[in-house]
Amino acid sequence: MKPHAADYAASARHIIRDQPGVRAAVTAATRSFDAHRAASWKEIDVEAWKRWAEGVKSHVLMHLDTYMEQAETRLTENGVQVHWAESAEDALDVVGRIARARGVRRAVKAKSMLTEELGLNAYLEARGVHVRETDLGEYIIQLLGEPPSHIVGPAIHQSVDDIRVLFHRELGTAPDATPEALAAAARSALREEFLGADLGISGGNFLVAETGTLALIENEGNIRLSTSAPPVHVALVGIEKILPHLEDLAGFLQLTARAATGQPIGNFVSLIQGPRRADEPDGPEEVHVILVDNGRSRLLADDEAWEALRCVRCGACLNICPVFRQTGGHPYGWAYSGPIGAILAPAYLGLRASLPLPFASSLCGACADVCPVSIPIPDLLVLWRSRAVEAGEVPKSERAGMRAYAWAADHPRIFAAAGSALRTLPLDKGGRALPVLKEWTAPRAPLRPSPRTFRRLWKEGIE
Amino acid sequence: MRAAIFVTCLGEHFFADACADAVRLLRHLGVEVDFPAAQTCCGQPAYNAGHLREARAMASYTLETFRDAEYVVLPSGSCAGMMRSILPGLVADDERAGAEALADRTYELAHFIVDVLGVRELGRGLEGLRVAYHHGCHALRELGAHDQPIALLVGAGADVVRWEADEECCGFGGLFAVKLPDVSTAMADRKLDTLPAADLVTSADGGCLLQMSGRAEHRGSSAEFRHLASVLWAATGRGTARTRRAS
Secondary structure, eight states, X not given: OOOOGGGHHHHHHHHHHHOHHHHHHHHHHHHHHHHHHHHHHTTTTHHHHHHHHHXXXXXXXXXXXXXXXXXXXXXXXXXXXXXXXXXXXXXXXXXXHHHXXXXXXXXXXXXXXXXXXXXXXXXXXXXXXXXXXXXXXXXXXXXXXXXXXXXXXXXXXXXXXXXXXXXXXXXXXXXXXXXXXXXXXXXXXXXXXXXXXXXXXXXXXEEETTTTEEEEEESSSHHHHHHHSSSEEEEEEEGGXXXXXXXXXXXXXXXXXXXXXXXXXXXXXXXXXXXXXXXXXXXXXXXXXEEEXXXXXXXXXXXXXXXXXXXXXXXXXXXXXXXXXXXXXXXXXXXXXXXXXXXXXXXXXXXXXXXXXXXXXXXXXXXXXHOTTOOOXXXXXXXXXXXXXXXXXXXXXXXXXXXXXXXXXXXXXXXXXXXXXXGGSOGGGHHHHOHHHHHHXXXXXXXXXXXXXXXXXXXXXXX | OEEEEOOHHHHHXXXXXXXXXXXXXXXXXXXXXXXXXTOOOOSHHHHHTTOHHHHHHHHHHHHHHHTTOSOEEEXXXXXXXXXXXXHHHHSOXXXXXXXXXXXXXXXXXXXXXXXXXXXXXXXXXXXXXXXXXXXXXXXXXXXXXXXXXXXXXXXTTOEEOOOTTTTSOXXXXXXXXXXXXXXXXXXXXXXXXXXXXXXXXXXXXXXXXXXXXXXXXXXXXXXXXXXXXXXXXXXXXXXXXXSSOOO
């Protein structure tokens, strides 16, 4: 998917006005995710866990070069073929080469946001490889031809009724099929895909440097199958996903699951140590790990913005975000949506290509409260906004207006007089008075200033 | 005890009567209230929109204006949050200690009444009144002032009704409201769609009240929105909680 963040406002408007079912489905799903998260956090000393997790992640990022080397060494010792990809093109090239070398015709995919970031499906399909998403939510949106709407729940914008219609058309299920029957139909269709695939593709939640262990969290078992049934497994892993020790992994598996869905741990955790050994009955003949940079080391070098790299992709900030809840992830126009998407986009896509995402927040601060690795998301949103201002990427009228406002705020008499003049403006016809007022007044009742300013009340004496 | 009232931009022009009620309430509780006439804006609108140079200038100016105040009290959770959480990080290094000290003496009104004055019972002026309380984001998250306004309302006999979305953002967010009006008003709609039957809706933040009441009126709702300062003044039995007649 080619990023198209610039369409955010129009796309959000379209969803809010013309697709009310999306808002209802996303609100219901995210509130449910968040309620589970909140309940599960009550079971642990969450502040202590968050401090620990922040510390581990920050430590890895500060010493990433060392841990990357260690991870490569261990993976190689485990029989894994390690590849480094600086850009999306590099990563796609590596997958393409492996697919060609192995004559791959059919690939099954475990859910991976990194592959969405890279545009892997389109790349492979253009090269004649049939790619099948095997996570139920991903499968649904693949049938719809849509990108994911959420980091963890890609199809949360779809209601059960929407899925009934889709599966009736695509899989021949009954028009009134139960959710269980729908899942069973998907399972049986996917079973064939697993058995017929000659490549399995996954992401990676964590990669342990000390042991070369690739860790994957899931609930459906499709990752287990995607990574073990086909003869070749390719895992694409962002370089920020490295953890130093196996015991760090023990903590992160729990904290991530709790933050994402409120589970103490995912239903399935796969710890992959390499290809099938001679004494093992199952598993791939080849395992490849592609360590992907694609803007990460540039973000790491950014002293002000780097903390976003601690992200574990739990989606907790999306679930609690009142902005995200109105539309789901599609208007953000690329793989990562919601608050975390709005602070990763400018780093990965470039500031201009990411606009207006850093502005798509009321700065309510709820995201910072729930982030399991304490990313200061509101501060980083303001940082990217300030860079947009400095780069001249906000309207000239806003820039001039804010300068005038700040100048007046330094001159109390002028500030008071300008404020009093509000009362002389035709506020019900805001558009003619001040452009910003038009945006205020179109969907809201006109502003009504107090008849007299406080200053005047004070002067007259408050009884 | 003396406190300087910082009425804020919205207070000065849109909630002047509520600010006057805040003064009455503080005096009633034995506080000597000053109004430093040089006060203007804390800089939050500029900060939130990323205009940091302007925000710094306003932060510095505000710091200078209130430097000598024993306490600063604001009828606004978000401006109080700006002064307590953001301002010390915005000003120049040589102003930081002063900004931190000022932050420690700065309070949103209900927060000040409960935590500094130690008052939880203002009177019984809200007896039987069903009040829906909107927790402004910054009062809730930057100040951690969740319980104080509720304690004062309940202590005055109000029935604070359960509101599913009471801690969700109303969609104001300063310039956000005009930059992305569709998303902003969808957020307000979520507040209004979940609003239970109540005699009035109140909040410590003028911005949130303008957003919610402006949207409610546009939708043809007759819900009454009042600033917390006026409702708390009414709690003493002196002011009136509702300006409209009960239907």
